[in-house]
Amino acid sequence: xxxxxxxxxxxxxxxxxxxxxxxxxxxxxxxxxxxxxxxxxxxxxxxxxxxxxxxxxxxxxxxxxxxxxxxxxxxxxxxxxxxxxxxxxxxxxxxxxxxxxxxxxxxxxxxxxxxxxxxxxxxxxxxxxxxxxxxxxxxxxxxxxxxxxxxxxxxxxxxxxxxxxxxxxxxxxxxxxxxxxxxxxxxxxxxxxxxxxxxxxxxxxxxxxxxxxxxxxxxxxxxxxxxxxxxxxxxxxxxxxxxxxxxxxxxxxxxxxxxxxxxxxxxxxxxxxxxxxxxxxxxxxxxxxxxxxxxxxxxxxxxxxxxxxxxxxxxxxxxxxxxxxxxxxxxxxxxxxxxxxxxxxxxxxxxxxxxxxxxxxxxxxxxxxxxxxxxxxxxxxxxxxxxxxxxxxxxxxxxxxxxxxxxx
Numbered sequence: 001x002x003x004x005x006x007x008x009x010x011x012x013x014x015x016x017x018x019x020x021x022x023x024x025x026x027x028x029x030x031x032x033x034x035x036x037x038x039x040x041x042x043x044x045x046x047x048x049x050x051x052x053x054x055x056x057x058x059x060x061x062x063x064x065x066x067x068x069x070x071x072x073x074x075x076x077x078x079x080x081x082x083x084x085x086x087x088x089x090x091x092x093x094x095x096x097x098x099x100x101x102x103x104x105x106x107x108x109x110x111x112x113x114x115x116x117x118x119x120x121x122x123x124x125x126x127x128x129x130x131x132x133x134x135x136x137x138x139x140x141x142x143x144x145x146x147x148x149x150x151x152x153x154x155x156x157x158x159x160x161x162x163x164x165x166x167x168x169x170x171x172x173x174x175x176x177x178x179x180x181x182x183x184x185x186x187x188x189x190x191x192x193x194x195x196x197x198x199x200x201x202x203x204x205x206x207x208x209x210x211x212x213x214x215x216x217x218x219x220x221x222x223x224x225x226x227x228x229x230x231x232x233x234x235x236x237x238x239x240x241x242x243x244x245x246x247x248x249x250x251x252x253x254x255x256x257x258x259x260x261x262x263x264x265x266x267x268x269x270x271x272x273x274x275x276x277x278x279x280x281x282x283x284x285x286x287x288x289x290x291x292x293x294x295x296x297x298x299x300x301x302x303x304x305x306x307x308x309x310x311x312x313x314x315x316x317x318x319x320x321x322x323x324x325x326x327x328x329x330x331x332x333x334x335x336x337x338x339x340x341x342x343x344x345x346x347x348x349x350x351x352x353x354x355x356x357x358x359x360x361x362x363x364x365x366x367x368x369x370x371x372x373x374x375x376x377x378x379x380x381x382x383x384x385x386x387x388x389x390x391x392x393x394x395x396x397x398x399x400x401x402x403x404x405x406x407x408x
Contacts, residue, residue, distance in 0.1 A: 038394075038395070038396065039395075040388075040394075040395035041393050041394055041395065042305070042369075042390060042393040042394075042395070043369065043393070044395075045305060045388055045395070047305050047306050047307040047319055047320070047369070048304055048305065048306050048307075048319055048320040048323075048324040049304070049305045049384075049388055050302070050303075050304055050305075050380070050381065050383075050384040050386070050387040050388065050401075051302070051303045051304070051305050051371065051387065051388050051389075051390055052279075052301055052302060052387045052388065052389045052390065052399070053299075053300075053301045053302075053303070053390060054301075054389050054390060054391050054396060054397075055391065056299035056300065056301035057087075057090075057278060057279070057301040057389075058090070059298075059299055060277050060278050060279075060280070060298040060299055060301060061090055061091060061094045061278060062094060063277075063297070063298060064077075064260065064274060064277050064298070065091075065094040065095045065096070067260070067261070067264075068260070068264070068272060069095060071264040073264050073269065073270065073271055073272055074097050074253075074270055074271030074272070075091075075094075075095055075096045075097060075271065075272065076096060076097055076098045076099065076100055076117065076119060076253060076271050076272070076273055077091050077096055077099060077100065077273065077274055077275055077277075077278070078099075078100040078101075078102070078121070078273045078274065078275030079099045079100055079101050079102075079106060079110055079115075079275070079403065080100070080101065080102035080103075080106065080121075080275055080378055081275035081276050081278060081279065081377055081378045081381065082275070082278055082279070082381060082401075083106065083109075083381055083382060083401050083402070083403035083404055083406070084381075084387065084399050084400065084401050084402065084403070085109070085110060085113035085114075085115060085400070085402050085403075086397070086399040086400075087278060087399065088110055088113070088115045089113075089114075089115070091278070092115065096117075097117050097271070098115075098116060098117020098118060098119060098142070099115050099116075099117060099118055099119070100118075100119045100120075100121050100253075100273045100275070101118055101119070101120050101121065101403075102120075102121055102122055102407075103120070103122060103406060103407055103408055104120055104124050104129055104132060104133055104136070104408065105403070105406035105407070105408040106120075106403045106406040106407075107120050107136060107143065108132070108136055108406075109402050109403040109406055110403065111136060111139060111140050111143075113402065116140055116142055117142050118136075118140060118142070118143045118144070119143075119144040119146070119172065119209075119253065119273075120133075120143070120144070120145050120146060121146050121174075121209060121211065121273070122146060122182065123145075123146055123147055123148060123149070123152055123174070123182065124145055124152075124156070125152060127155075127159075129408070130155055130156060130159045131159060133145055133156070133159075133169075134156075134159045134160055134163045134169070135163075137160075137167075137169050137170075138163065138166075138167075141167055142170075143170065144170045144171065144172050144206045144207075144251075145169060145170070145171055145172070146171070146172045146173075146174040146209045147171050147172070147173060147174065147193070147197075148173070148174040148175075148176075148182055148183050148184040148193070149184070149193075150193060150196055153171065153193065153196055153197055153200065153203060154196075154200070156169055156171065156202075156203055157169075157200040157201070157202045157203045158202075160202035160203065161201070161202045165201065165202045168201070168202050168203050168204040169202065169203045169204070170203075170204055170206040171197055171203050171204065171205060171206060172206050172207050172208060172209040172251065172253065173190060173193055173194055173197070173205065173207070173208050173209065174208075174209040174210075175190055175208055175209070175210050175235055175238055177210055177211065177212035177215075177231040177232075177234070177235065177254075178212075178214075178231060179212060179213055179214050181213075183209075183210075186234050186235060186237075186238040187237075187238055187241065188241075190208075190238045190241075190242070191238070191241055191242055191245060194242045194245075194247050194249065195245065195247065198247045205242075205247060205248065205249060206250065206251055207239070207249050207250050207251025207252055207253060207270070208235055208238065208239050208242075208249065208251065208252045208253070208254075209253055209254065210231070210232060210235035210252060210253070210254035210255075211254045211255070211256065211273065212227070212228060212231045212232070212254070212256075212259070213256070214227065215227040215228035215231060215256070215258070215259055216228075216256035216257065216258035216259055217258055217283065217284075217287055218258070218287065219286065219287050219288055220287075220288050221288055221289060221290045224258060224259060224262065224287065224288075225259075225262045228255075228259040228262045228263060229262060229265070229266060232254065232255070232259075232262075232263050232266040232269055233266055235252060235254065235268075235269075236252055236266055236267060236268030236269060237268075239252050239268055240268065250270070251270050251271060252268055252269050252270050252271075253270065253271045253272075253273060254269070254272070254273060255269070255272040255273055255274065256272075256273065256274055256275070256276075257274040257275060257276040257277040257280075257284060257298070258284060258287055258295070260272055260274050260277070261290065261297070275378070276377050276378065277297075277298045278301065279300075279301050279302035279377040279381070280298050280299065280300045280301060280302065280377065281300075281302070281373065281374050281375060281376055281377040281380070282329075282331060282333075282334060282373050282374065282375050282376075283329055283375060283376050283377075285300075285373075286331075300336075300373055302373075302374060302377055302380070302381070302387075303336055303371040303372060303373060303374070304320055304324055304325060304333065304371065304372050304374060304380070305369060305370075305371050305388075306318035306319050306320035306324065306353065306369070306370050306371070306372065307319050307367065307368070307369055307370075308364060308365065308366055308367060308368040308369075308370065309352075309366075310352075310366070311364070311365065311366045314356065314357050314358060315354060315355065315356065315357060316354075316355040316357055316364045316368075317348060317352050317353070317354055317355070318352065318353045318355065318370055319351060319352065320333070320352075320353050320372065321347060321348055321349050321350050321351045321352045321353050322347060322349065322350045323350050323351060323383060324353075324383065325353075325372070325374055325375065325380055325383075326374065326375055326376045326378075326379035326380040326382075326383070327347065327375075328375075328376055328379060329375040329376050331375055332344070332345040332346065332347065332353075332375065333345045333353070333372035333373060333374060333375060334372060334373050335355075335370055335371065335372055335373075336371045336372065336373060337362075337370065337371070338361075339360065339361040339362040340355075340360055340361070340362070340364070340370065342359040342361075343355050343356065343357060343359050343360050344356050344359070345372065355370075381401060381404075382401075382404055382405065383404075384401055384404065385400065385401060385404060386398050386399060386400050386401060387399050387401060
């Protein structure tokens with residue numbers, strides 16, 4: 001049978017569409033990146049690129065896991081920081097009992113890559129999302145969802161019943177630690193919501209979700225300790241109030257990288273949810289540690305590699321701008337090279353950053369490669385499809401940031 005030109009072009013177009021689905025493109029990218037690992041060195045990486053120092057990362061994971069184990073607290077790190085299944089697997093290997101996810105879609109990605117013990121830390125609202133939540137719980141029965149409103153609890157109960165009601169959905173009651181964002185008021189309002197959960201047949205109380213974002217970045221260890229101890233102690237008292245009413249409340253889950261060594265001292269806290277510790281960033285460095293003005297409990301493992309793409313006397317332009325670094329902090333990226341540590345970075349638009357070289361202690365030339373610590377690791381990671389994992393200067397692996405953009 002003779003093929004017409006129109007038929008040929010139509011078939012070609014259909015083939016192109018079939019080959020260009022997001023899943024296939026992602027698979028091709030992963031295959032290419034995996035093939036590069038082991039044959040690439042730092043100087044071979046195209047910029048801007050997200051780099052992970054494996055020695056520092058592994059040390060951070062072991063440090064946090066060992067600390068929480070020694071204090072007999074559960075370890076459920078927050079995946080919103082890394083969004084990367086391979087990081088999650090490393091944490092599980094170190095003893096993590098599960099993984100937090102900021103959003104349902106993030107949790108779905110983690111589940112698809114074999115991670116369990118998932119705790120979705122924000123509420124799942126609306127028929128479409130609740131339907132997906134019930135399906136996720138059917139596939140991963142140890143999944144926990146956070147709630148702070150009676151209407152949401154009833155909707156989840158009804159959806160679980162419609163799905164067969166074979167196993168109750170596990171719910172964490174999110175309490176407001178006085179940050180005015182989400183969470184029900186502690187004390188009697190929380191007890192009443194726990195009683196509603198206990199009365200419904202298709203949901204079950206797993207525990208409390210307690211996160212104080214203000215405490216995690218309070219500058220000064222003693223000030224941070226005072227705030228977090230107060231808020232977590234109130235959450236622990238709410239847990240005891242619920243248990244005194246005859247309702248089991250097994251978990252009090254919360255905390256952060258900034259308060260991990262504070263919250264373990266609060267009686268009633270069962271597990272912690274640190275996230276940024278795996279990478280670290282300038283935001284945490286600035287809050288101060290227990291023994292000094294710099295928070296250095298964990299090593300800086302995450303950097304962005306850039307190239308000097310333009311140069312004039314006293315000024316260098318690098319190829320990392322708004323699309324390479326998060327911009328949600330009042331301070332900017334900082335070069336890791338000690339000779340450039342005092343060189344100010346200024347935003348130069350989407351694609352560029354501007355360096356004022358007046359404080360440089362070495363010459364900077366066109367084509368130079370400059371690495372930067374990021375202001376805020378979570379949103380910076382979300383700008384990249386993959387991170388290059390280095391052991392020294394050799395690329396040992398390339399890890400997909402599979403939950404990038406999963407904010408639903």
